[in-house]
């Protein structure tokens with residue numbers, strides 16, 4: 895992760911441990927993935943086995959972890975740092 899935004903200079907780590915709270919955002923995303931897979935498997939294969947369900951969840955989490963990690967941190971900083979789009983310095 896960059897230390898600051900290359901466009902506006904916003905520092906991305908306001909304090910040590912700032913992104914600890916992103917863990918809870920990530921937990922929410924992972925829970926949504928679990929539930930979505932569980933519902934999909936229940937509808938598509940009503941007599942599914944626990945092994946199938948856990949395998950699908952494991953594969954999905956392995957594939958989605960890089961995305962969930964980044965989007966969770968982005969959401970977490972967006973909670974506390976307001977977007978200043980109109981105040982950005984001009985690039986010319």
Ligand SMILES: [Zn+2]
Nearest residue numbers: 899901902904
């Ligand atoms: Zn920026």
